[in-house]
Each structure stands twice: as structure tokens, then as C-alpha cells.
Amino acid sequence: xxxxxxxxxxxxxxxxxxxxxxxxxxxxxxxxxxxxxxxxxxxxxxxxxxxxxxxxxxxxxxxxxxxxxxxxxxxxxxxxxxxxxxxxxxxxxxxxxxxxxxxxxxxxxxxxxxxxxxxxxxxxxxxxxxxxxxxxxxxxxxxxxxxxxxxxxxxxxxx
Numbered sequence: 555x556x557x558x559x560x561x562x563x564x565x566x567x568x569x570x571x572x573x574x575x576x577x578x579x580x581x582x583x584x585x586x587x588x589x590x591x592x593x594x595x596x597x598x599x600x601x602x603x604x605x606x607x608x609x610x611x612x613x614x615x616x617x618x619x620x621x622x623x624x625x626x627x628x629x630x631x632x633x634x635x636x637x638x639x640x641x642x643x644x645x646x647x648x649x650x651x652x653x654x655x656x657x658x659x660x661x662x663x664x665x666x667x668x669x670x671x672x673x674x675x676x677x678x679x680x681x682x683x684x685x686x687x688x689x690x691x692x693x694x695x696x697x698x699x700x701x702x703x704x705x706x707x708x709x710x711x712x713x
Contacts, residue, residue: 568708570620575701594683598674621655639711646707653700661693
């Protein structure tokens with residue numbers, strides 16, 4: 555059953571990786587630099603609002619649904635290791651899983667939680683915002699690069 559579904563799952567994972575990579579690319583390249591130009595209290599309020607509104611079925615499906623598909627693709631790559639493209643399939647699935655759902659949960663979400671807990675108008679809020687911008691954006695770069703690399707790997711796997 556997995557071999558018959560594999561081309562469809564690779565296609566869906568590639569699309570999901572592209573969508574997620576595009577969102578993270580946009581945040582790294584112009585959303586966060588624009589927010590960094592705001593006063594700390596305004597930047598914190600804006601980011602906290604984004605962190606609440608991003609939790610939608612559509613985005614969560616793209617981020618975590620693609621991760622679930624990657625688990626199936628890892629199994630498919632291992633089972634069909636002798637098939638052409640298996641290396642790229644395994645690479646794309648592992649890169650996506652580590653670089654997106656895992657990095658998000660281990661690094662970005664705790665930073666979001668710390669930002670939500672601070673008083674935006676306090677001096678501590680300004681310090682947290684400065685650290686948040688540096689650390690969150692760095693991990694977001696990792697997520698963007700991982701998703702785009704996974705997309706390319708899925709493309710090579712499907713060839």
C-alpha cells in the first residue's frame with residue numbers, strides 16, 4: 555500500500571514544505587525586520603498577537619500535517635531503500651521533521667511563551683524583546699532553510 559501512495563505523499567509533503575518554508579522565509583526576511591523597527595512594547599504586542607492568530611487549522615495542518623506525512627515517507631524510504639530517490643526521500647523527510655516541527659517546539663514556542671509572559675512596557679520587556687528578536691529569528695532561519703531544503707529533496711526523490 556505504501557508504494558502506491560508514495561508519489562502522492564511526496565507531492566503533498568513537497569507542497570507542505572513549500573508553504574511552511576514560504577511563511578518562515580517571509581518572517582525572516584521582512585516581517586521580523588519590520589517588527590524590530592517598532593518600539594519594544596509595540597513589537598511585543600504585535601508578535602504576541604501573531605503567536606495567537608497563527609494557531610489555525612490551515613497553518614497547523616501545513617506545519618504538523620507535513621511532519622506526519624514525513625514519518626510515513628521515512629518508513630517508505632527505508633522499506634524501499636533500493637528504489638531510485640530513496641536517499642532524497644529520507645533526507646527530505648528527516649530534514650523537514652527536525653528543522654520544522656522539532657525546532658518549532660523546542661526553540662520557537664518556548665521563546666514565544668517567554669515573550670507572552672513579560673510586561674511589554676517594562677524594561678525587562680525591552681530586554682526580552684531584544685533577545686527574542688535575535689534568537690527567534692535565528693531559529694526561524696533554520697526552519698525556513700530546512701523546509702526549502704526538504705522541498706528540494708522531495709523534488710529530487712520524485713524524479
